[in-house]
Amino acid sequence: MFDFVSHEICSKGMASIHQNVPSITGWFTGRRATCPAVAPLATCTRNGRNPSARRYDCDPFGNQPLIRRRVSSISAGGMFEAAATDSGGHLGQRDTPPSLTSSPSPYAAEGVALRFRQPERGPHDINRDYIRSTTPQQLSPRPASAEVMPVLQQQYRQPQPLRHHDPKTIVVSPFSQRPGSAAGVERLAPLAHGPVGGSDSSSLRQPHPTAEPHSELGCARFGLCSGCSLQDGLAAPPLYSEAKGFFQQLGLAEVPAVMQASHGWRCRAKLAVRGPAGRPLIGLFKEGSHDCVDIVGPAVLPPCSTAPARADTGRRWGGRSGGGVMPVAGPDRSRDSNGGGLSWMVGDEALSCRAQHPRINQAAVLIKELVTQLRIPPYNEPAPAKARVGTAAATANHRPPSARASRRRKGHLQGQGTDGHPGGLTRVETAPSSRAEGILRYLQLTAVPSQPGNRAEEDPDAGVQVVLVLNLPPDCELNDPRVASVMQLCRTLWRLTGPGGPMVPTADSPPPPLLQPTPPRTPLVHSIWLNFQPDARRNAILGEGWCHVAGPAAAWQDFGGVAACVGPGSFVQANYGAMQLVLEEIASMVPCESRVTELHAGIGVIGLSLAARRRLAALRCVEVNPAAAEPFRASLELLRDRQQLPTVVEYLTAEAGSDPDHFLADCDVLVVDPPRKGLGQSLLEALTQPSKTLGSMELVAAAAQPGPGGARETSTTAKRVLPSRLVYLSCGFRALQGDLAVLLAGGWRLRSATAYMFFPGTNSLETLVLLTREVNEDGDGDGDEG
Numbered sequence: 001m002f003d004f005v006s007h008e009i010c011s012k013g014m015a016s017i018h019q020n021v022p023s024i025t026g027w028f029t030g031r032r033a034t035c036p037a038v039a040p041l042a043t044c045t046r047n048g049r050n051p052s053a054r055r056y057d058c059d060p061f062g063n064q065p066l067i068r069r070r071v072s073s074i075s076a077g078g079m080f081e082a083a084a085t086d087s088g089g090h091l092g093q094r095d096t097p098p099s100l101t102s103s104p105s106p107y108a109a110e111g112v113a114l115r116f117r118q119p120e121r122g123p124h125d126i127n128r129d130y131i132r133s134t135t136p137q138q139l140s141p142r143p144a145s146a147e148v149m150p151v152l153q154q155q156y157r158q159p160q161p162l163r164h165h166d167p168k169t170i171v172v173s174p175f176s177q178r179p180g181s182a183a184g185v186e187r188l189a190p191l192a193h194g195p196v197g198g199s200d201s202s203s204l205r206q207p208h209p210t211a212e213p214h215s216e217l218g219c220a221r222f223g224l225c226s227g228c229s230l231q232d233g234l235a236a237p238p239l240y241s242e243a244k245g246f247f248q249q250l251g252l253a254e255v256p257a258v259m260q261a262s263h264g265w266r267c268r269a270k271l272a273v274r275g276p277a278g279r280p281l282i283g284l285f286k287e288g289s290h291d292c293v294d295i296v297g298p299a300v301l302p303p304c305s306t307a308p309a310r311a312d313t314g315r316r317w318g319g320r321s322g323g324g325v326m327p328v329a330g331p332d333r334s335r336d337s338n339g340g341g342l343s344w345m346v347g348d349e350a351l352s353c354r355a356q357h358p359r360i361n362q363a364a365v366l367i368k369e370l371v372t373q374l375r376i377p378p379y380n381e382p383a384p385a386k387a388r389v390g391t392a393a394a395t396a397n398h399r400p401p402s403a404r405a406s407r408r409r410k411g412h413l414q415g416q417g418t419d420g421h422p423g424g425l426t427r428v429e430t431a432p433s434s435r436a437e438g439i440l441r442y443l444q445l446t447a448v449p450s451q452p453g454n455r456a457e458e459d460p461d462a463g464v465q466v467v468l469v470l471n472l473p474p475d476c477e478l479n480d481p482r483v484a485s486v487m488q489l490c491r492t493l494w495r496l497t498g499p500g501g502p503m504v505p506t507a508d509s510p511p512p513p514l515l516q517p518t519p520p521r522t523p524l525v526h527s528i529w530l531n532f533q534p535d536a537r538r539n540a541i542l543g544e545g546w547c548h549v550a551g552p553a554a555a556w557q558d559f560g561g562v563a564a565c566v567g568p569g570s571f572v573q574a575n576y577g578a579m580q581l582v583l584e585e586i587a588s589m590v591p592c593e594s595r596v597t598e599l600h601a602g603i604g605v606i607g608l609s610l611a612a613r614r615r616l617a618a619l620r621c622v623e624v625n626p627a628a629a630e631p632f633r634a635s636l637e638l639l640r641d642r643q644q645l646p647t648v649v650e651y652l653t654a655e656a657g658s659d660p661d662h663f664l665a666d667c668d669v670l671v672v673d674p675p676r677k678g679l680g681q682s683l684l685e686a687l688t689q690p691s692k693t694l695g696s697m698e699l700v701a702a703a704a705q706p707g708p709g710g711a712r713e714t715s716t717t718a719k720r721v722l723p724s725r726l727v728y729l730s731c732g733f734r735a736l737q738g739d740l741a742v743l744l745a746g747g748w749r750l751r752s753a754t755a756y757m758f759f760p761g762t763n764s765l766e767t768l769v770l771l772t773r774e775v776n777e778d779g780d781g782d783g784d785e786g
Ligand SMILES: C[S@@+](CC[C@H](N)C(=O)[O-])C[C@H]1O[C@@H](n2cnc3c(N)ncnc32)[C@H](O)[C@@H]1O
Pocket: 398, 400, 401, 402, 403, 571, 572, 573, 599, 600, 601, 602, 603, 604, 605, 606, 622, 623, 624, 625, 654, 655, 656, 657, 673, 674, 675, 731
């Protein structure tokens, strides 16, 4: 029998993600918003002709139906459709909608015909009530169906070699295989110098022209942005040497260092958006400042283009590609009434962030281009009152929100909180009285596998879940012009790179958002969310309000053999590949049939993967962020359909230190994965004072526990029974040192430690430690378990 016990999973905080989605159905589908930028691309693709030889003008906001004009620039989000034609100008689509004529096009030689539609409403005339009362079917009988859309989307679906992928795991320190080591991890000899990893010699591995020629990182921006502090020795940062010495003092001869990939490892990126309207900077802050270093490469034409290169305006990185240089629209064009041109196709990977998944880089390029063309004002930070500066190492580590902040999160629209993961950003506290301007604050981009069962970190065709973090209140009216420009961005982005179809679910569609399958072939943009973070004082990137705009709500990803539901506000490790290795090693530390408690469980990635791999007798997960419960439940449901699970699965929304006796009851193996500050005092006490007599209240609680191993005693002399194994995954090495001192003094014995490079290029570690203690009949441990 399967039993899912969920405590404090209330109807408010735990509401299904879609339950609180505002009824904006039909808003985005009310007009055919196919961007005519498809025209040159379609031309290029179909006929191999010069796309810039002839361009099409259009007045996307005009009211003249069915007008063709020649023009000089192309709108980013117009109100028309584009259709590819054959050489005679006839539409080539078999299922051409009746709204498109088949009359010969004057531009037939271009292979493209544009037709303009009478927009039902102007782009700035968005009315929420109107939207709510209109179904997508009424407004848009079908998604943009012109052939050029699939053609364009195909451009983004093109399977590309995942050039960053490094199949080899690097282990720096010499060591022998040991029982607790990561299963399947390839152990290599120590690396002294030279490139990390296998024989991949793709361009992503080539250093930037301006980078240190022999550096492993090979990034032209090294030293400018705060994302990386090391460009060599990525697999053995200075902190690793220190950690090795620390553990050797504690009796461990070997401390393996594991790096899964040196480039392209980041599957979730959080990027600041700053700078003036029309010239956005998207990237990370310089050390100790609000100066944003742009890490998003320029948009360039595809190699097949023969378009003449135009002089760069100087506001972008110089563009280059295999097929020539094509700086995109300059300021003059961005002032066009049509919103400027979209001449780009992809960014230049050699100029993009080395750490990020290539598909994240591509999405960032597209979004930057649209932000530029639509002149969406980036967030303008108020002057900082006191700068709290993180080092590169600190920024690499996550800083989950305080428990109080997490409790405050109710999620205005979605019931989702934030994970507070900076994703490489240095955050700076600002003065309470400061005033911020601008709209677009951050981008959160998460790689999503293109196929169920795929892993995003290995998937060259991965999609990207886009979160636009806005400096707007969650209750901002959607007819607010500031939102309108953002929505125009969303609409264009979706039309260009989404899978097609309406952007939001219909009002009467069933709400299975978390279990919504990923489309068979995922285009570049998997889904779009808005997050509202208007508070300049809050030290968090994500705010409380969420709005689901397009695509599946969740980004499912295989973690440790389990399909894990990752919401846009869920905590998830940025380095998916390294986390997979950690999960393998944790599985090797946990005996089959164990009763496992996982504290700081998040969406339950570790616990569920153990449940899938180790036939656990029981699983209890404890997490303070209430927004993590719903994704956990969704993952659990999917897993239950596939295989046998522990008879009792508990998910507790609570602070790890709030009731340790309850959490530790009936537990053989305790897994902890705390934030950087490490374990709380009460938990450390509980783990080191087994002979503490339980109070009567605790006994009542313990007696209520079902199943074998529940309350074994009812007298007030009952003692706390501790687990025999403690698996400690730490992202804060300093805190780990302190916690280990307490635990070792309290009877635990250190069995193994492995240093994982979760953030190659930074001086940080993710340390996985196994501790054991012998448990006698009294529940006391003498610190030695077999
Ligand atoms: C490093 S993350 C680990 C999450 C999860 N194990 C994973 O790998 O996805 C730390 C988690 O601890 C949670 N957390 C922070 N303080 C906590 C507390 N006092 N009690 C319980 N959970 C806490 C955070 O919300 C976050 O989900």
